[in-house]
Amino acid sequence: MAETKTYREALREAMVHEMERDDNVILMGEDIGVYGGTHLITDGLIDEWGPKRVMDTPISENGFTGAAVGMAMMGMRPIVEMMTWNFSFLAADQIIQHAAKVRYFSGGQVQVPLVIRGPNGGGVQLSAQHTHSLENFYGHFPGLKVVAPVTPNDVKGMMLTAVRDPNPVVFLEAGALYGTKGEVEEGDNAVPFGKARVAREGDDVTLIAYGRQVNLCLRVADALEEEDGVSAEVIDLRSIRPFDEDAIVESVEKTHRAVAVQEQWRWFGVASEVAAIIQDRAFDSLDAPVERVSGAEVPAPYARNLELAAFPSDKQVANAARRVLYMEEK
Amino acid sequence: MPEVFMPKMGDAMEEGTLLKWLVSEGDDISEGDPLAEIETDKASMEIEAEDSGTLAQIIAQEGDDIPIGGAIAFIQGEGEEVPESDSGGEEAEAEEGGEDEAQAQTATQTEAGSDAEGDEEEGEEQPSGGQADGRANGRFRASPIVKRLAAENDLDLSKVDGSGPQGRIVERDVRAAMERGDAQANGQEEAEAPEAKSAEEPQEAPQVGLQPARLPEPVEGPDTQLVEPTRMQRVIGERMTEAKQHIPHFYATVEIRMDAAMALRKQLNEQLEEEGVKLSVNDFVMKACAVALRGYPNLNAIQTTQGFELHEKVNMAMAVALDAGLITPVIRDITSKGLATISRESKDLAVRARDGDLQPDEYQGGTITVSNMGMFGIESFTAIVNPPQAAIIAVSSIQKRPSYDENGEVVPASMMKLTLSADHRIANGRDGALYMSEVRRVLENPVLLMV
16 A cells, blocks of 8 residues: 655654654654754654653754764664754764764674764755755765665655664755655555665666656656657666665666766765766676766855756756767757 | 797607797786797697796797797896897897898788788788787777677677767667678678778687688699689688588488479470470479478578568578579569469579679578589588578489389389578477478479469
């Protein structure tokens, strides 16, 4: 059975599902209780679960993240909300220096079953300090798992997996998509990490993305089909670490051409990793160099027109696809 | 020791012939690299380097016989010197070797120069130094998948135009070329620029594994005659070599009693004499082979870039011998034609084939071939499948034999053997066996040719 729900509802449903299943699961974050959460993800939960399971914290990311790391080390399973992932820079020491390394330092004796979640990326005019796509940043550090679901079904299924994972999980939500709707499986629909999703099947070119760029790629794939007769496959990576190399290799072995799309800046990004994996493992299948489409190399602008210009556009992705197909750009 | 010696490769061995250098002077050599091919009276094998360094000097030339332990080359390790200054004797030897080399080089070049056709053999015999320029000229851009497709399908990329940036050959170019069939490394497109291509071929499709046998130099005595293969002979040679090597042939022979067919032929020829029609045995055989194909579509098939294409209509190719070679003109949709029409067409095609008057569309597009050597009294033979077709039928002569009738009496019978050669990738033995017995049934009951 599947029901249509918003991304926000699916996310909340997953957390409630785990709170019901396991008393050790608690929620922490700024304004998530009485106020209901800045993005209303946790709206109403404090009434049902009380302030010990749904904890309002001070405006002190490093402090409450550190507290959560400690709780996790002691066997609890905290889900920490970053009001936006931009504020996680303040907690980076706790996330990178402690959460990611305690298990390693302790020779596996102490685990950190911690989930840190919140909206990631831009697109809603929050300007430079509140607009970052951090999947490559956190994906860089061994010891962290990093996921970026884009569909309501995946956000629920991956949250279930995240809570159950004995390691710290950086859970990057598509902040601009909390209101989007989609079919969500009832009950336990846990989605494994490290498995990409073929969002659309095609034969001529593979578009690889994650987060809200997946939706962009799906639009572009439809346009390419209509305008150019090109059959594009769209792969939603959804799990950045662990990474599903096989899925992209398999697809490129079929299509022989690939475009990697990311909202973040081009340098040292996930798309570069995708391109490297393809040239490494599917070299003899390639008909063209792998194209990357990325954000402009500037801090995110506030003005709507500039913000749109700073992020990958339908046109940029479609033309990248045409280039790898050796077709005329439009 | 940095010198490379002729090794002892067998108890009875006294000397070895240096067949071919696999490296050139100045090459960097690692321990274990193959250096040269050596032949003894028993076997040929490669000599491997026992030291690393630079191949400073080649002492033995290709074709030289070297006693066991004789130096053939010198590998210069770091800080080592070529033993030129060691002793006068060695120095002189080394110089002599150098002259030999120079002479050999000149000789090769002269030969190549006088030989206008300058073809594959020359290219292979050339020392690798001579290829460097051609390699540089022959470079072109191609995407990785194109290079893979070229290797897998034996394509010559120099025949493909690239539509990508800076002329890069991309997948669509090579797919289109494969569809047109004009990128085969050993294709029929010889006419374009044979010289340029033959120089490039060894580079584009380096011989892996199978090496051609070493050919002797011509004797050129008073009782010998040196003949250049004609273009047609060369094409036939290449295509038949390719077919025989790449098509897994299987064979099925039937012996057919031809008395009924001969009787019918006689009767028809009497009736048709006034019209100037004279049916041949081969007309009957071709029609029978075509009619019998009805239930065996995978013997009337063409190997294409995308699998086997089964054909409903039978376009019968018939092998016609020429003075120097052969050609296979095609009788189209032969099952729809009567024996008289087939007879007329086959005679016309054969005459014009011998006169060299055939148009390309008259010898292309065959779906199966019949090759008849019956007129030469051949008892039986097997033919090589004519690619891209799947089958060929070898027709032998009709011979009078004693045979038993239903009462066990010995009676004379006219017997003929037909041998099918078929491509095992397309058809299996059972298809071949059933098909051949159907051919026999039709020819032994020749009224079936009329329906």
